[in-house]
Amino acid sequence: xxxxxxxxxxxxxxxxxxxxxxxxxxxxxxxxxxxxxxxxxxxxxxxxxxxxxxxxxxxxxxxxxxxxxxxxxxxxxxxxxxxxxxxxxxxxxxxxxxxxxxxxxxxxxxxxxxxxxxxxxxxxxxxxxxxxxxxxxxxxxxxxxxxxxxxxxxxxxxxxxxxxxxxxxxxxxxxxxxxxxxxxxxxxxxxxxxxxxxxxxxxxxxxxxxxxxxxxxxxxxxxxxxxxxxxxxxxxxxxxxxxxxxxxxxxxxxxxxxxxxxxxxxxxxxxxxxxxxxxxxxxxxxxxxxxxxxxxxxxxxxxxxxxxxxxxxxxxxxxxxxxxxxxxxxxxxxxxxxxx
Amino acid sequence: xxxxxxxxxxxxxxxxxxxxxxxxxxxxxxxxxxxxxxxxxxxxxxxxxxxxxxxxxxxxxxxxxxxxxxxxxxxxxxxxxxxxxxxxxxxxxxxxxxxxxxxxxxxxxxxxxxxxxxxxxxxxxxxxxxxxxxxxxxxxxxxxxxxxxxxxxxxxxxxxxxxxxxxxxxxxxxxxxxxxxxxxxxxxxxxxxxxxxxxxxxxxxxxxxxxxxxxxxxxxxxxxxxxxxxxxxxxxxxxxxxxxxxxxxxxxxxxxxxxxxxxxxxxxxxxxxxxxxxxxxxxxxxxxxxxxxxxxxxxxxxxxxxxxxxxxxxxxxxxxxxxxxxxxxxxxxxxxxxxx
DNA sequence: CTGAAAGCGCTTACAG
DNA sequence: CTGAAAGCGCTTACAG
Numbered sequence: 001x002x003x004x005x006x007x008x009x010x011x012x013x014x015x016x017x018x019x020x021x022x023x024x025x026x027x028x029x030x031x032x033x034x035x036x037x038x039x040x041x042x043x044x045x046x047x048x049x050x051x052x053x054x055x056x057x058x059x060x061x062x063x064x065x066x067x068x069x070x071x072x073x074x075x076x077x078x079x080x081x082x083x084x085x086x087x088x089x090x091x092x093x094x095x096x097x098x099x100x101x102x103x104x105x106x107x108x109x110x111x112x113x114x115x116x117x118x119x120x121x122x123x124x125x126x127x128x129x130x131x132x133x134x135x136x137x138x139x140x141x142x143x144x145x146x147x148x149x150x151x152x153x154x155x156x157x158x159x160x161x162x163x164x165x166x167x168x169x170x171x172x173x174x175x176x177x178x179x180x181x182x183x184x185x186x187x188x189x190x191x192x193x194x195x196x197x198x199x200x201x202x203x204x205x206x207x208x209x210x211x212x213x214x215x216x217x218x219x220x221x222x223x224x225x226x227x228x229x230x231x232x233x234x235x236x237x238x239x240x241x242x243x244x245x246x247x248x249x250x251x252x253x254x255x256x257x258x259x260x261x262x263x264x265x266x267x268x269x270x271x272x273x274x275x276x277x278x279x280x281x282x283x284x285x286x287x288x289x290x291x292x293x294x295x296x297x298x299x300x301x302x303x304x305x306x307x308x309x310x311x312x313x314x315x316x317x318x319x320x321x322x323x324x325x326x327x328x329x330x331x332x333x334x335x336x337x338x339x340x
Numbered sequence: 341x342x343x344x345x346x347x348x349x350x351x352x353x354x355x356x357x358x359x360x361x362x363x364x365x366x367x368x369x370x371x372x373x374x375x376x377x378x379x380x381x382x383x384x385x386x387x388x389x390x391x392x393x394x395x396x397x398x399x400x401x402x403x404x405x406x407x408x409x410x411x412x413x414x415x416x417x418x419x420x421x422x423x424x425x426x427x428x429x430x431x432x433x434x435x436x437x438x439x440x441x442x443x444x445x446x447x448x449x450x451x452x453x454x455x456x457x458x459x460x461x462x463x464x465x466x467x468x469x470x471x472x473x474x475x476x477x478x479x480x481x482x483x484x485x486x487x488x489x490x491x492x493x494x495x496x497x498x499x500x501x502x503x504x505x506x507x508x509x510x511x512x513x514x515x516x517x518x519x520x521x522x523x524x525x526x527x528x529x530x531x532x533x534x535x536x537x538x539x540x541x542x543x544x545x546x547x548x549x550x551x552x553x554x555x556x557x558x559x560x561x562x563x564x565x566x567x568x569x570x571x572x573x574x575x576x577x578x579x580x581x582x583x584x585x586x587x588x589x590x591x592x593x594x595x596x597x598x599x600x601x602x603x604x605x606x607x608x609x610x611x612x613x614x615x616x617x618x619x620x621x622x623x624x625x626x627x628x629x630x631x632x633x634x635x636x637x638x639x640x641x642x643x644x645x646x647x648x649x650x651x652x653x654x655x656x657x658x659x660x661x662x663x664x665x666x667x668x669x670x671x672x673x674x675x676x677x678x679x680x
Numbered sequence: 681c682t683g684a685a686a687g688c689g690c691t692t693a694c695a696g
Numbered sequence: 697c698t699g700a701a702a703g704c705g706c707t708t709a710c711a712g
Contacts, residue, residue: 015705026683031707041681056485061465062405063705066688071402081430081446087421094448103462106421106446108434122443125401145396230629263629286626289570289603355689366699371691381697403689406704 014055022051034059065127074102074312075128077119079135081108083228085254085282085301086134089156092305093132100313102129113139124149130312132305136160136167138199152315154308158200159329166315168307168328172200175297175332176207179251179279182295182334184215188249188277192221194236194261195253196228204281208251221247225257233260241270248276249340255280255287255296262290262339277340292338300330354395362391374399405467414442414652415468417459419475421448423568425594425622425641426474429496432645433472440653442469457482464489470652472645476500476507478539492655494648498540499669506655508647508668512540515637515672516547519591519619522635522674524555528589528617532561534576534601535593536568544621548591561587565597573600581610588616589680595620595627595636602630602679617680632678640670 020027025044033040033048040048051057065071076093078086094104105126107119120142123131130151136158137143146153146164153165160167176193183191193208195201209219221244225232233252237260240247252258258280265272272278272292279295280287287294307328360367365384373380373388380388391397405411416433418426434444445466447459460482463471470491476498477483486493486504493505500507516533523531533548535541549559561584565572573592577600580587592598598620605612612618612632619635620627627634647668 017705027706028683028708029681032682035707039681044681058461058465060406060467060705062402062411062467063688064707065402066400066406066690067705067707069688069707081421081427082424084422084424087427090421091448103445103447103466105443107443108431121398125398126443127400127402230625234629259626260629263631266631285570286599289574289600291603291606357689367690368692368699369697372698375691379697384697400689403704404691406706407689407691409691409704 013060014057016057016059018055019048019051019057022055023047069127071127071129072101072103073105073126073128074309075105075107075123075126075131077107077116077123077131077133079108081106085284085299088301089134089305089308092302092307093309094305095302096306096309097313100316117142120146129316130154132156132308132312136169136199137164152312154311156304156308158203159327161327163327166308166311166326166328168304168311168330170300170304170330170332171207172203173207173210175281175299176204176209176251177211178207178332178334179281179297180208180211180215182336182340183249183251183277183279184212184217186249186273186277186340189217190244190247191217191249191251192223192240192244192247193251193253194223194225194233194240194257196224201253204251204253220251228254228256230256230260230263233257234264235260237261237264250276250278252278252280255282255284255294258294258296258339259286259290262292262294272339279340283335288337290339295337295340296335298333298335300332303330353400354397356397356399358395359388359391359397362395363387409467411467411469412441412443413445413466413468414649415445415447415463415466415471417447417456417463417471417473419448421446425624425639428641429474429645429648432642432647433649434645435642436646436649437653440656460486469656470494472496472648472652476509476539477504492652494651496644496648498543499667501667503667506648506651506666506668508644508651508670510640510644510670510672511547512543513547513550515621515639516544516549516591517551518547518672518674519621519637520548520551520555522676522680523589523591523617523619524552524557526589526613526617526680529557530584530587531557531589531591532563532580532584532587533591533593534563534565534573534580534597536564541593544591544593560591568594568596570596570600570603573597574604575600577601577604590616590618592618592620595622595624595634598634598636598679599624599626599630602632602634612679619680623675628677630679635677635680636675638673638675640672643670 016027016030020030030048033045037045076090081087107123131153133155134157136155143164155163155167157169159169159171191212193205195205223236223240225236250261252261258278261278270276281297283296283298287296356367356370360370370388373385377385416430421427447463471493473495474497476495483504495503495507497509499509499511531552533545563576563580565576590601592601598618601618610616621637623636623638627636
């Protein structure tokens with residue numbers, strides 16, 4: 001049965017020196033034993049480990065960071081941890097770096113550029129060994145600052161052609177265009193888009209619009225939802241159908257909004273896809289399970305995180321990255337289901 | 341336009357001494373200016389702030405932690421950040437401590453006690469000023485260790501009568517009992533429960549069973565879902581209805597599972613609530629929006645986080661806590677909707 | 681394979 | 697209102 005003593009009474013924690021004394025060796029050797037056990041004689045190692053267990057020694061990572069100039073922190077910035085699709089990306093990062101000795105410091109900037117700026121400052125003070133950002137950073141001051149910082153940074157979810165450092169994403173433009181081509185192929189002519197004003201949603205709308213134009217069809221109607229909830233999807237649908245009763249296809253920027261649109265159609269007894277086709281983005285479980293099931297764009301949410309984590313590990317190990325690896329397009333896939 | 345220079349080229353960041361030199365004062369005074377600006381003469385303060393801006397100085401928090409023995413870190417342990425109901429609690433914590441100078445270090449232990457044990461160790465090494473745990477800790481070694489640590493710890497989501505330090509929760513037993521009483525009042529006699537094996541789900545089942553017994557009715561059937569997904573809710577429903585075709589009410593341990601049950605009823609054309617009543621827990625948006633809308637138990641997810649954060653701030657400010665405040669029951673509410 | 685010395689960049693008493 | 701000195705607990709060269 002393992003002792004998990006984490007220290008004596010509050011504030012009186014054992015230091016590396018205490019371990020060294022008990023093991024009859026020096027602090028240096030204890031430090032080495034903990035980080036590179038193979039470089040310490042087996043008997044010495046055994047005595048040190050016994051002392052560590054006995055005292056419940058846990059290294060003070062603040063001291064360690066200060067001395068080594070490595071914090072062991074991987075900072076992750078997300079627009080909101082409340083959105084499960086983003087947490088998939090975080091989980092991908094966690095999976096990739098699980099074996100490495102890195103703690104994830106997660107900052108939630110609540111979709112606000114201003115909060116993100118403050119957060120970046122707070123995180124930088126912690127000297128993270130690397131940064132993963134969900135979404136691209138568009139604030140030029142922050143971009144410059146991070147660039148000068150010299151720590152590996154991976155932006156995700158967008159394919160910024162000029163990343164701060166590295167980017168792992170997919171084309172939001174292509175996502176919109178793919179949905180549009182699918183709808184056109186299904187005979188839809190009068191379309192609409194429901195999505196926010198941030199760069200990702202706008203890119204989706206741009207692609208969506210372009211593909212309709214390429215087919216010689218009019219530009220889509222467009223509605224901005226109050227937030228990314230089912231209720232807002234319902235409401236946006238209501239406004240849209242009132243303004244443009246003849247629309248026959250709606251692309252929602254995320255599945256959550258699309259589920260709202262679909263439920264509202266059911267409530268109003270509007271036939272889907274007979275009268276109106278509905279598509280979302282994200283391949284969330286609820287869309288998959290709805291009846292009829294929701295056509296959607298599959299986003300590599302988890303894969304982006306994992307790849308970002310791998311790039312960071314490679315960079316920290318000072319391995320060279322092939323130039324092409326700094327911009328990684330993980331692609332998307334259309335999942336044509338019953339609502340179109 | 342604010343300069344957001346965060347440092348020179350990689351690794352060559354300005355230190356407090358550089359700021360002091362540029363401002364013509366000492367490191368001590370710079371340190372004081374940054375933390376207690378009102379204790380520094382206005383002109384001195386102005387010169388220091390100018391120097392800070394000019395150099396893009398950001399204090400090294402590792403050095404700060406080491407010297408002050410305060411890390412400015414609030415560690416939060418969650419079973420999984422993928423579950424939006426838990427992230428509500430995290431957000432509550434964030435809201436409560438927003439004004440304080442605390443960074444949230446979020447650890448995801450993936451529902452595994454073993455991972456949680458490792459995580460606790462890793463986090464303790466970072467000397468967090470306080471800990472919030474989503475869920476109670478049942479591992480005795482971890483409990484002892486945290487207790488000895490002397491840092492404020494708040495457990496949430498369960499009402500442990502003997503908390504490590506403090507607890508903010510609700511009664512899972514009462515949640516189950518409340519649903520059962522509601523179902524009995526609606527004339528249901530033959531019930532079933534779908535939920536996992538962790539302590540919270542078990543407490544819900546215990547309360548559910550007790551209330552049926554109190555009404556002189558037989559104990560519920562019970563099914564363990566593969567995970568907490570809609571699909572698993574569907575499958576559990578399928579197994580249940582096959583094993584006990586006469587059940588007339590099912591309580592799912594979370595709304596996500598309940599939505600699965602409800603969708604499966606719709607697919608099989610089983611009338612809800614005519615033939616079977618369905619209830620969930622969590623008051624998630626999808627349940628609210630389903631047609632028919634889902635009866636559920638409202639959980640104070642956000643409030644638990646906020647209260648936990650407040651308790652921690654009070655403790656860190658060394659304010660005395662009334663004894664009763666160490667165990668806070670935030671209560672639950674039945675939201676009787678269309679599925680029962 | 682092991683250790684003595686110096687230093688990482690801050691803050692804490694303490695004094696003035 | 698301000699500052700000189702000491703120290704927080706580790707790790708980094710360096711030497712042997």
